[in-house]
Amino acid sequence: MFHFFSKKLFLKDLLEDFVDIHNHILPGIDDGAKTIEDSLLLLKKMKALGIKQFIPTPHIMQGFYPNTDETIGSAYQILLGALTSKLLDDITVNPAAEYMLDSNFESLLENRNLFTLKRDYVLIEMSYFQAPLNLEDTIFKIKTQGYIPVLAHPERYSFYHNNLEYYKKLKQLGCFFQLNLLSLSNHYGKNVEKTANYLIEEQLIDFVGTDIHNEGHIDKLSNLVLNKKIVKSLDEIIENTNRTFSVI
Numbered sequence: 469m470f471h472f473f474s475k476k477l478f479l480k481d482l483l484e485d486f487v488d489i490h491n492h493i494l495p496g497i498d499d500g501a502k503t504i505e506d507s508l509l510l511l512k513k514m515k516a517l518g519i520k521q522f523i524p525t526p527h528i529m530q531g532f533y534p535n536t537d538e539t540i541g542s543a544y545q546i547l548l549g550a551l552t553s554k555l556l557d558d559i560t561v562n563p564a565a566e567y568m569l570d571s572n573f574e575s576l577l578e579n580r581n582l583f584t585l586k587r588d589y590v591l592i593e594m595s596y597f598q599a600p601l602n603l604e605d606t607i608f609k610i611k612t613q614g615y616i617p618v619l620a621h622p623e624r625y626s627f628y629h630n631n632l633e634y635y636k637k638l639k640q641l642g643c644f645f646q647l648n649l650l651s652l653s654n655h656y657g658k659n660v661e662k663t664a665n666y667l668i669e670e671q672l673i674d675f676v677g678t679d680i681h682n683e684g685h686i687d688k689l690s691n692l693v694l695n696k697k698i699v700k701s702l703d704e705i706i707e708n709t710n711r712t713f714s715v716i
């Protein structure tokens with residue numbers, strides 16, 4: 469439970485039984501864990517933070533991380549094979565993916581061949597330099613195919629930082645938003661932090677995730693002190709994330 473009267477409000481106090489819907493802990497298939505040893509270390513440290521359910525979301529990005537059912541499936545099998553019963557005790561690991569909005573995604577979408585976070589929720593991302601020209605069209609197509617788009621870390625797209633109203637447009641189109649917990653610190657820079665606070669205060673965020681790639685990210689999460697103004701809203705977003713994605 470959260471201690472509202474303690475002097476410093478640590479994020480980690482909100483993470484008991486958290487369902488993490490965005491992380492890169494599968495070994496050797498993207499810019500996250502490189503080896504199975506890395507994966508085990510990340511899992512162990514995240515479990516110590518209170519996280520109980522893991523949805524690894526390797527990038528599927530044409531030209532960079534050409535992951536498929538096979539590559540994700542075999543990385544998942546390697547992880548399952550290496551988990552000791554002690555480490556596996558009271559946690560769940562169910563892989564999905566983080567899809568870059570590119571032409572490969574469009575063909576997977578047409579074939580309705582997407583890994584979902586749970587039910588119909590699909591985690592998508594776009595380039596940090598610019599949004600795809602057909603973004604609104606793509607969101608429409610995702611919905612038409614029966615999926616629910618969840619945009620990863622909307623606060624990190626700096627081309628929207630001076631156009632905050634556009635976030636509301638994306639929400640109206642039926643896009644859900646997943647904020648990165650590290651965006652609540654200056655990890656990605658001051659403007660990302662400011663935008664993250666704005667999106668929370670405007671109640672535009674549906675879910676949160678860690679987007680953990682390495683041990684350094686976990687250390688920063690463990691020490692992250694929350695801005696008191698957003699604690700109540702954040703607590704509700706975490707509850708909503710757990711309620712929507714728990715498989716227990």
Ligand SMILES: [Fe+2]
Pocket residue numbers: 490491492566620679
């Ligand atoms: Fe990610």
